[in-house]
Amino acid sequence: MREVKYIFLILFATMAFLSLASVTMALEKCVICHGKHDLVRTEETGRQVSLFVPDSALANTVHADRECTDCHDDIVEIPHQKPAKVNCRRCHYTGNPLGAPGGEIGDQYEHSVHGIEVLAGNEKAPVCADCHGTHDIYSPSKKESTVYKQNSPRTCGKCHIDVYATYRESIHGTALADGILDSPDCVSCHGEHNISRHSDADSKVIGSAIVKTCSECHNSVGVASKYGIKSDRVSTVEHSFHGVATEIGNQTVANCASCHDYHDIRPSSDPKSAIHPDNIMATCGRTECHPEATLRFASGQIHIDPMSEESGILYYITKFFTILTVSTLVGLLLLILMDLYRRAKTARDKRKR
Numbered sequence: 001m002r003e004v005k006y007i008f009l010i011l012f013a014t015m016a017f018l019s020l021a022s023v024t025m026a027l028e029k030c031v032i033c034h035g036k037h038d039l040v041r042t043e044e045t046g047r048q049v050s051l052f053v054p055d056s057a058l059a060n061t062v063h064a065d066r067e068c069t070d071c072h073d074d075i076v077e078i079p080h081q082k083p084a085k086v087n088c089r090r091c092h093y094t095g096n097p098l099g100a101p102g103g104e105i106g107d108q109y110e111h112s113v114h115g116i117e118v119l120a121g122n123e124k125a126p127v128c129a130d131c132h133g134t135h136d137i138y139s140p141s142k143k144e145s146t147v148y149k150q151n152s153p154r155t156c157g158k159c160h161i162d163v164y165a166t167y168r169e170s171i172h173g174t175a176l177a178d179g180i181l182d183s184p185d186c187v188s189c190h191g192e193h194n195i196s197r198h199s200d201a202d203s204k205v206i207g208s209a210i211v212k213t214c215s216e217c218h219n220s221v222g223v224a225s226k227y228g229i230k231s232d233r234v235s236t237v238e239h240s241f242h243g244v245a246t247e248i249g250n251q252t253v254a255n256c257a258s259c260h261d262y263h264d265i266r267p268s269s270d271p272k273s274a275i276h277p278d279n280i281m282a283t284c285g286r287t288e289c290h291p292e293a294t295l296r297f298a299s300g301q302i303h304i305d306p307m308s309e310e311s312g313i314l315y316y317i318t319k320f321f322t323i324l325t326v327s328t329l330v331g332l333l334l335l336i337l338m339d340l341y342r343r344a345k346t347a348r349d350k351r352k353r
């Protein structure tokens with residue numbers, strides 16, 4: 001009989017222990033409820049939002065080592081209250097003990113057009129998860145990532161639909177889609193966490209900064225020769241009137257984008273290109289630039305390299321002045337040498353006497 005009593009006591013103790021433990025078990029095992037396909041939340045509009053998040057949701061992602069409550073940190077008991085939005089910066093800050101990268105990102109984002117809009121209450125502006133995803137977050141270098149170079153234009157395009165539609169048809173958009181990773185995505189021209197309004201002084205695409213942004217690639221002989229693009233496009237603009245005036249700070253003068261457009265950039269051979277021979281007059285003749293533009297005016301070469309024979313008369317003028325300068329210098333040098341020789345000879349003759 002005594003043995004039976006003991007067995008009951010042990011059984012009771014074990015059950016008590018198990019029921020206590022079950023609270024923490026439940027916290028880890030969010031999937032007991034969220035692992036069910038039919039768990040939904042019904043919005044006021046009647047729309048149903050799936051709350052299905054399987055155990056494997058984080059497997060193979062950058063956050064595979066994180067627990068559910070590392071991010072949903074305000075869930076401390078089951079059943080739980082409606083949790084607050086996840087704060088990615090809880091871990092992603094400079095000097096965090098977990099080694100989460102990108103500590104500077106939070107500050108950059110806060111000062112970007114998107115961060116400012118979110119803070120001002122614009123619900124359409126993106127928070128971290130709108131660009132990166134929620135559970136399905138991968139390193140940007142992985143093809144699965146929403147911000148992998150070939151995927152990122154579509155991610156921005158979720159909200160910037162018109163821009164994306166235009167970009168997708170441009171030389172840069174089609175080249176990137178074809179796997180030419182040297183071609184710019186939105187981020188190459190605008191930045192990622194530090195995106196400014198295009199009219200802000202620190203924007204990468206404001207008039208005075210555009211030449212630098214396009215030059216990051218078009219100045220690079222590597223990129224240019226790889227894709228058979230003329231590689232001297234930047235230095236030739238810098239030599240031209242347009243380039244010098246931009247450097248001096250004239251905001252109204254033409255920069256790369258005034259002539260080439262910016263989202264709709266196409267090769268000159270494309271009839272839809274702003275620099276196609278049929279359209280170039282309209283492009284130069286925009287009212288704010290050269291309203292008086294004539295065909296002869298517009299057919300003047302834009303990317304002038306005085307060192308290239310293609311530049312016609314300019315090439316020969318440059319060549320003429322180069323020859324003139326060199327021959328003058330050589331003549332002068334000869335004169336000086338002859339003069340020195342004469343002086344030395346006179347001095348020697350004097351000493352002999």
Ligand code: HEC
Binds near residue numbers: 031034068075079
């Ligand atoms: C007992 C079942 C149950 C457990 C266990 C549970 N949840 Fe929930 N959870 C729910 C239900 C039901 C809702 C929807 C409530 C509503 O309708 O707003 C919900 C909502 C949520 C939401 C908000 C979804 C949204 O968009 O509104 C998050 C995030 C969440 N749970 C995370 C967790 C995490 C993390 C755990 C584990 C620590 C967990 N849940 C454990 C039942 C559960």
Ligand code: HEC
Binds near residue numbers: 051058069085134
């Ligand atoms: C890296 C951080 C992170 C981790 C780890 C994480 N979540 Fe989430 N979860 C989010 C974000 C971000 C959202 C989007 C809503 C928000 O911002 O709060 C979200 C949303 C949810 C939702 C709402 C439905 C949905 O899919 O949008 C549920 C339910 C949920 N999480 C459950 C879980 C469960 C269960 C786990 C563990 C398996 C987990 N979460 C782990 C970041 C995380």
Ligand code: HEC
Binds near residue numbers: 087134
């Ligand atoms: C609980 C801490 C924690 C939270 C919260 C968190 N992360 Fe992370 N995150 C990490 C850690 C740690 C790593 C590094 C993982 C590794 O390299 O193994 C990481 C890596 C990343 C990476 C990959 C970086 C790279 O270069 O490979 C991205 C992107 C990322 N997190 C985005 C987010 C976003 C977006 C959120 C919010 C939805 C978020 N994280 C919330 C801890 C966190």
Ligand code: HEC
Binds near residue numbers: 101128192
């Ligand atoms: C407008 C979209 C957008 C938003 C909003 C955004 N990111 Fe990013 N993020 C990107 C893009 C694009 C990249 C990839 C850049 C690249 O390819 O190098 C990136 C890269 C990252 C990386 C990897 C960089 C590294 O140094 O390893 C981390 C971590 C990250 N973001 C975290 C965050 C966090 C945290 C937030 C919120 C404070 C956030 N991001 C908000 C678009 C965004």
Ligand code: HEC
Binds near residue numbers: 163172187188257262
């Ligand atoms: C080759 C460089 C380049 C690429 C690639 C690019 N942009 Fe732009 N973007 C610009 C320039 C330059 C301007 C400023 C035009 C101006 O001054 O009016 C601009 C302006 C904008 C504007 C504000 C003005 C407007 O026209 O709406 C938005 C929004 C924008 N870009 C989003 C995007 C998105 C989204 C993508 C990718 C789908 C993208 N951009 C790709 C160069 C670029």
Ligand code: HEC
Binds near residue numbers: 130
């Ligand atoms: C969740 C939606 C959303 C996503 C995703 C998003 N944006 Fe935005 N973006 C906005 C909103 C909203 C504004 C503010 C628009 C306004 O007030 O004019 C904005 C503003 C901008 C501006 C400034 C526009 C101007 O007037 O000069 C640029 C540039 C821009 N976004 C580029 C990007 C790029 C590049 C990406 C992808 C890396 C991106 N956005 C992803 C919603 C989004």
Ligand code: HEC
Binds near residue numbers: 218
């Ligand atoms: C990230 C690098 C990068 C940036 C930034 C960039 N481009 Fe490009 N661009 C390329 C590449 C690569 C190609 C070639 C694509 C192809 O033909 O396959 C190209 C093609 C072109 C072409 C067509 C050339 C031809 O011969 O077909 C023009 C015009 C052009 N870019 C102008 C611009 C202008 C203007 C800007 C700035 C507003 C700019 N690009 C910014 C990389 C870049």
Ligand code: HEC
Binds near residue numbers: 237257259301
């Ligand atoms: C004043 C207008 C103007 C400006 C400013 C300008 N371009 Fe051009 N660009 C043209 C015209 C017109 C052509 C086609 C004829 C030619 O090759 O000279 C051209 C051709 C090109 C080509 C070869 C494309 C092809 O299909 O032949 C590239 C690449 C290019 N420009 C890049 C740039 C870059 C980068 C900048 C800024 C540093 C810039 N351009 C500034 C008008 C301009």
